[in-house]
């Protein structure tokens with residue numbers, strides 16, 4: 232349930248620098264949302280920006296989608312844990328050894344470790360995109376396969392589309408976290424996302440966390456857009 236203790240909306244801060252990001256963040260309430268820092272903003276503004284978000288009371292999902300050899304990736308998730316982020320991620324297609332190394336490396340952080348999740352199939356991809364990289368299974372089947380691998384490696388959950396949430400909750404269990412981008416209120420532009428759902432549909436389907444970027448950050452009134460989504464899902 233979306234509560235002040237566990238806000239399930241994660242606002243994707245896809246901005247080119249910390250000034251516009253902080254201008255939005257300073258209007259937001261940590262009881263209503265968490266924040267996601269991705270590749271563009273982190274590459275520009277780095278750990279210092281994450282510290283500024285923490286100082287404002289927000290929990291941060293560091294969405295750098297690490298994908299490398301086990302030694303490199305596990306060192307990267309440890310660096311994220313040192314930064315004190317709430318959640319960090321890797322690509323499940325990095326495989327069992329890579330994911331297990333990351334999980335093992337985070338054990339030394341004890342109960343303060345970040346949630347470790349794995350990206351399955353990007354929400355911008357459809358069947359044709361998968362075929363283009365040699366995967367002839369449907370997105371649903373590929374997501375399911377990678378989610379099973381991720382759970383067997385002891386990670387906390389996956390990034391997937393909300394469309395896969397009902398099957399994944401049934402297959403992987405209620406505790407396995409589903410973090411779902413590709414969230415689009417009915418009036419919002421789809422953009423480059425293919426596997427989408429509305430906020431309400433996504434939570435009803437079994438999403439644990441809704442990652443929402445442009446429908447909030449590119450809205451004429453970002454605060455009003457977030458408030459509308461918050462009111463739609465509060466209590467779900």
Ligand SMILES: O=c1ccn([C@@H]2O[C@H](COP(=O)(O)O)[C@@H](O)[C@H]2O)c(=O)[nH]1
Pocket residue numbers: 243245269350352353354355390391412413414422424442443444445446
């Ligand atoms: O499969 C994925 C994994 C990550 N993302 C990220 O989520 C946000 C979505 O932003 P919107 O503007 O709401 O489309 C963005 O930061 C992506 O990097 C994803 O979309 N799909």
